[in-house]
Amino acid sequence: MKEIKLPVHLALIMDGNGRWATRRLRPRAFGHRAGVQNMFRICGHAFHLGVQIVTVFALSAENLTRPQEELDELYGLFRTFFDKKKDKLLELGARINVIGDLSALPADVQVSMRALMEETAQRTASLLNICVNYGARQDVLQAVNRAVALGRFVDDASFHALLLTAGVPDPDLIIRTGNEMRLSNFLLYQAAYAELYFSPKMWPEFSRRDLEKALVNYASRSRRFGGLRGKEQA
Numbered sequence: 156m157k158e159i160k161l162p163v164h165l166a167l168i169m170d171g172n173g174r175w176a177t178r179r180l181r182p183r184a185f186g187h188r189a190g191v192q193n194m195f196r197i198c199g200h201a202f203h204l205g206v207q208i209v210t211v212f213a214l215s216a217e218n219l220t221r222p223q224e225e226l227d228e229l230y231g232l233f234r235t236f237f238d239k240k241k242d243k244l245l246e247l248g249a250r251i252n253v254i255g256d257l258s259a260l261p262a263d264v265q266v267s268m269r270a271l272m273e274e275t276a277q278r279t280a281s282l283l284n285i286c287v288n289y290g291a292r293q294d295v296l297q298a299v300n301r302a303v304a305l306g307r308f309v310d311d312a313s314f315h316a317l318l319l320t321a322g323v324p325d326p327d328l329i330i331r332t333g334n335e336m337r338l339s340n341f342l343l344y345q346a347a348y349a350e351l352y353f354s355p356k357m358w359p360e361f362s363r364r365d366l367e368k369a370l371v372n373y374a375s376r377s378r379r380f381g382g383l384r385g386k387e388q389a
């Protein structure tokens with residue numbers, strides 16, 4: 156891919172795993188397994204191209220209302236990839252940061268997630284945020300409550316510091332697959348000026364080439380952050 160302006164922070168809503176499997180007359184779990192494989196493929200390619208931060212929506216707070224059988228399948232995938240097959244995550248070369256309320260997860264999964272965060276804590280070249288039992292409204296509310304408890308008024312910078320993404324620059328580009336055009340409680344505060352890209356493809360079939368197309372599209376956009384930039388400015 157030729158040199159283009161890349162997002163520093165790319166966020167991914169990996170939607171459509173279940174539908175991809177159902178259309179193939181396979182159980183939803185088959186789609187989630189394919190979704191994880193594609194997460195490695197796409198995150199690896201993004202880092203390879205020079206994106207520094209990738210944030211993936213692996214499990215929303217609202218997803219916890221899904222049938223226990225599906226949740227157990229997802230917890231099983233976390234168990235596998237944060238423990239037995241953690242090399243797949245380690246090979247991405249990034250610092251791994253799990254974001255969300257981990258207390259609702261099985262204890263052994265919490266332990267392996269914390270261990271992997273610690274193991275990669277010294278890595279500085281790139282960062283992979285994995286959002287698990289994450290909800291943006293819940294995050295905003297916990298930040299507000301912390302500010303109140305501290306007896307502080309906040310501004311944008313000090314509010315950012317209370318969010319679960321503290322220290323991470325806002326996403327430049329959010330890609331959602333699965334032919335849905337909404338943010339579904341993902342990074343709502345941080346997404347104020349994110350560029351949005353929606354793909355009709357289901358996540359397991361979103362390819363490296365599709366990622367490159369999204370990045371080229373991002374590079375063509377004029378980001379004005381509410382001001383006047385470029386041609387319009389006299």
Ligand code: FPP
Binds near residue numbers: 190191212214
């Ligand atoms: C939404 O698609 C996606 C999820 C609920 C989970 C996505 C999670 C992964 C790909 C696994 C992450 C794993 C690790 C190890 C970090 P859906 O399957 O609900 O799609 P649907 O709308 O077609 O039902």
